[in-house]
Amino acid sequence: MDIQFTKFRKGELWVEGVVDKGKYSFIAKLFDDKSADLGIQGGRVSKLAISIGAKWTGMDNCVVNYDRGWDIRPGKEYYNLFKSVLNFLENAPKTRFQE
Template identity: 45%
Template sequence: MQKTFRKTVALTEAQIKRLQQLSELDGKDPLIHVRTAIDQYLKKQNFDLLLPNQESISAKFTGRVEDENIARAIWASGVVDRYEFSALILHEPTKLGIDKGRISKLSIWDPIIKENTKNFIDSCIVNYDRGWDIRPSKIAQPYFDAVKSLLNSSFSL
């Protein structure tokens, strides 16, 4: 059964012209050529990604500092395997915290991507700033869980 996606894809003038030429040559609908190209592209992709093993992920703190602007709030930073994280922990639970708890802000990012792109948000695998900007994907979930567990056990959340 085919699934129909309702996504608009903008083609360049050169792509449109090439599709018209192919269609004139073989008499097939341009959509057939597009589907064939997509199929060929997907066949070349490596989707053999392994989900990280939760037990093999370790998180640790690299720093803690009190927030100067918020009474009794702490900024915690650390590493979780190859990623870095930063979190703002409030004294009291808040409706804007993760799961209505004390974690008001949490970012987990890839430092290599951050360095290469010079763009923080592009390097994030998780970002919560009083609401979800980037939710944990299936691959990011174990890292998020490890950081959240570390924060829970260290700050009695």
């Protein structure tokens, strides 16, 4: 599964990316440190939306949505996609927020 950032800027918490050359897109709020209270599975990602298509167009094409709690849980069809994106985000560089 090919996952790439399309927006990953120093000093910003919000990141965006695509999976498999635009088959899916994601937007996430990513912290440098894990959060037992807010993060998915106690991790760095406090918000994550994955949708079908190369650009985020809102909830219409959304297949996964976590906004400090589950709104749309990944079903069987999208579970591996969700785990791959989450792993990618959890392993993203952390130093970008430090001056």
